[in-house]
Amino acid sequence: MNNRIIFCKYFKKKKEGLDYVTYPGKIGLRIYNEISMQAWKQWIKKQTILINEKKLNLQNIEDRKKIEKKMINYFFYDK
Numbered sequence: 001m002n003n004r005i006i007f008c009k010y011f012k013k014k015k016e017g018l019d020y021v022t023y024p025g026k027i028g029l030r031i032y033n034e035i036s037m038q039a040w041k042q043w044i045k046k047q048t049i050l051i052n053e054k055k056l057n058l059q060n061i062e063d064r065k066k067i068e069k070k071m072i073n074y075f076f077y078d079k
Contacts, residue, residue, distance in 0.1 A: 008036035010075050015039070027072065035075050043074055 006017040015036030021028045022040060031040070050056070050070060056063040 006033060006036065008039055009034045010039035011036060023071075027068070031075065039075065043071060046074065047071065 004017040004019075005014050007013070008015040008017075015038055018032050018035070018037050018040055021032045023031055047067060047070075050067065051058070054066075056067060058064055058067070
């Protein structure tokens with residue numbers, strides 16, 4: 001069980017942080033440091049819906065870039 005508390009940029013309050021870096025690179029570190037476990041779980045559900053609705057193939061680099069852009073907007077800009 002994780003006891004790491006962070007200030008979640010998505011919910012704009014202190015929440016339980018992720019146990020580990022869930023996404024590669026600088027974006028992954030930013031998510032680890034600024035996004036709560038609850039917000040990440042919500043994103044995974046939304047991501048699944050987006051992939052299915054838009055019939056994205058995550059083996060395709062262009063589709064992965066689309067999902068990454070949506071993820072960044074979801075966490076840091078849409079609210």
